[in-house]
Amino acid sequence: MKFRFQIILLLFLSLTVAYSQEYIPSYDAVVNQSTQANITARLTEFQNLGVKRRGTAALQNTLDWLKSQYLSYGYTASQMEEDTYSYSGFTCKNLVLTKVGTLYPNTYVIVCGHYDTISGTGTNDNGSGTAIILEIARLLQNIPTEYSIKFINFSGEEDGLRGSQHFVTNVVNATTPKMDIRVVFNIDEVGGVAGEINDTITCDVDESLPMANNAASAVITEELATCVALYSPLNTWINFAEATDYIPFENNGEIITGFYETNISSHPHTPSDNLANMDPEFCFNVGKAAIGATMHFAIANASALDNQYFNEDAQVSFFPNPSKSILNINKGNLNDANYTFSIIDIHGKTVLNQFFTDTGLIETINVSDLGSGIYLGVLETATNRITKKVIIQ
Ligand SMILES: [Zn+2]
Structure with a gap:
C-alpha cells in the first residue's frame, strides 16, 4: 500500500514540475536511433570479456574495448583520459571521455557507471549501465550540448567505490578551480530479471548526509523521472540512493541522481550474472530514458541546422x-x-x-x-x- 501511495505522490510531483520539461520531438528522434540490436551486441561483447576483477587481463581488455567503441563513434583519443590509481597492489583505471559544451564549457554533466565486476562477467552489474553509456555517447557524438559532458567508466566499484572516490579526490577537487558539476547521473544494474515483468525503473534520490545537496537531488531526480515518461515506455519509482559510484560525489556536495533496476536480480556478484538471466528489452528501454535525460541535463541542440554548423567546424x-x-x-x-x-x-x-x-x-x-x-x-x-x-x- 505504501508502494501505491508513493507512486501517486510521484505522479503528482511529476505533473507539478512538468511545465519546465516539455516533450522535445528532436530529442525523441535521437532516442529512436537507439536499437535493441546495439544494446544486445554491447551486452554480449561485455559478457564475452570475462570476469573484470582488479588486476585481470579482462579488466584491461574491457578498457581497451571501451576506447575502441568511443573511437568508432567519432570521438578522438584526445577526448579520452585515463584516471589511474592503485588499489591492493594493482593498477586500476577509470576512463573519462569529454565532450565540450557550447555555452557552458566549464560546467559538466557526468554520465557514469562502473565496468569492473567480481565473481562473474557482470553482464547486468554493470554491463547494462556500460552498454547504455556507450549508446548515449554514440548518439550524442555529433550533437552540440550547451553543457560539457563527461562520460565516465569507473573501475573499482566492487572494491568499495575506489575508482569514483579517486576521481572525486584527485580530479574533481584537484582541478583549479574545483570542477563545476551540474549533475552526476549514474547508471548501475539496469538489466532487469528474466521471466518477470520489468516495466519500472528506479530513479535514485539523495536522502543521506550531507543534507545541503538533497533538495537539488530531489528536483533533478523528478526531472529524470519526467524524462523516463517522455522518452521511454517505462514507469518510474523514486527510491533512496544505493551504494554505487555517485556516493563519493554525494559526499562531496554534488547533485546526484541515477538509475537502478526495480525488480532486483539475485544474480549480480555471482557467475550467473549473464544475459540469459536478464531482460535485454528492459535495458534497451532504460537506455532510451537515459538518452533523453542526458540531452535534457546537458541541453542538447538537436536541430539539423545546429548539428551542421557544429560538425562543419x-x-x-x-x-x-x-x-x-x-x-x-x-x-x-x-x-x-x-x-x-x-x-x-x-x-x-x-x-x-x-x-x-x-x-x-x-x-x-x-x-x-x-x-x-x-x-x-x-x-x-x-x-x-x-x-x-x-x-x-
Ligand atoms: Zn554495480
Missing part, C-alpha cells in the same frame, strides 16, 4: 568568449596532434601566432596583451582551417 571552440586573459582552444574532434593558433585583428593583421605540438583536447593561450576588441581566432592544421570570432575585453 569539427566541433572546435574557443572559450571563454569574451575573454580577458586566458583563451582555451578546444580542438573538438580534430585528430591532429599539432596545430597553429593565430589571432587576427579587424585590419587583417596577425597579432598573435603560436604553434602547439602534441596537443590535448584543450590548450590555453594568454591573450592579456591584446587590446579589447573583436578578432578572428584561427586554428590551422595540415588539412583544416577553422575560424571563429573572438572578443577580447
Whole structure:
C-alpha cells in the first residue's frame, strides 16, 4: 500500500514540475536511433570479456574495448583520459571521455557507471549501465550540448567505490578551480530479471548526509523521472540512493541522481550474472530514458541546422568568449596532434601566432596583451582551417 501511495505522490510531483520539461520531438528522434540490436551486441561483447576483477587481463581488455567503441563513434583519443590509481597492489583505471559544451564549457554533466565486476562477467552489474553509456555517447557524438559532458567508466566499484572516490579526490577537487558539476547521473544494474515483468525503473534520490545537496537531488531526480515518461515506455519509482559510484560525489556536495533496476536480480556478484538471466528489452528501454535525460541535463541542440554548423567546424571552440586573459582552444574532434593558433585583428593583421605540438583536447593561450576588441581566432592544421570570432575585453 505504501508502494501505491508513493507512486501517486510521484505522479503528482511529476505533473507539478512538468511545465519546465516539455516533450522535445528532436530529442525523441535521437532516442529512436537507439536499437535493441546495439544494446544486445554491447551486452554480449561485455559478457564475452570475462570476469573484470582488479588486476585481470579482462579488466584491461574491457578498457581497451571501451576506447575502441568511443573511437568508432567519432570521438578522438584526445577526448579520452585515463584516471589511474592503485588499489591492493594493482593498477586500476577509470576512463573519462569529454565532450565540450557550447555555452557552458566549464560546467559538466557526468554520465557514469562502473565496468569492473567480481565473481562473474557482470553482464547486468554493470554491463547494462556500460552498454547504455556507450549508446548515449554514440548518439550524442555529433550533437552540440550547451553543457560539457563527461562520460565516465569507473573501475573499482566492487572494491568499495575506489575508482569514483579517486576521481572525486584527485580530479574533481584537484582541478583549479574545483570542477563545476551540474549533475552526476549514474547508471548501475539496469538489466532487469528474466521471466518477470520489468516495466519500472528506479530513479535514485539523495536522502543521506550531507543534507545541503538533497533538495537539488530531489528536483533533478523528478526531472529524470519526467524524462523516463517522455522518452521511454517505462514507469518510474523514486527510491533512496544505493551504494554505487555517485556516493563519493554525494559526499562531496554534488547533485546526484541515477538509475537502478526495480525488480532486483539475485544474480549480480555471482557467475550467473549473464544475459540469459536478464531482460535485454528492459535495458534497451532504460537506455532510451537515459538518452533523453542526458540531452535534457546537458541541453542538447538537436536541430539539423545546429548539428551542421557544429560538425562543419569539427566541433572546435574557443572559450571563454569574451575573454580577458586566458583563451582555451578546444580542438573538438580534430585528430591532429599539432596545430597553429593565430589571432587576427579587424585590419587583417596577425597579432598573435603560436604553434602547439602534441596537443590535448584543450590548450590555453594568454591573450592579456591584446587590446579589447573583436578578432578572428584561427586554428590551422595540415588539412583544416577553422575560424571563429573572438572578443577580447
Ligand atoms: Zn554495480
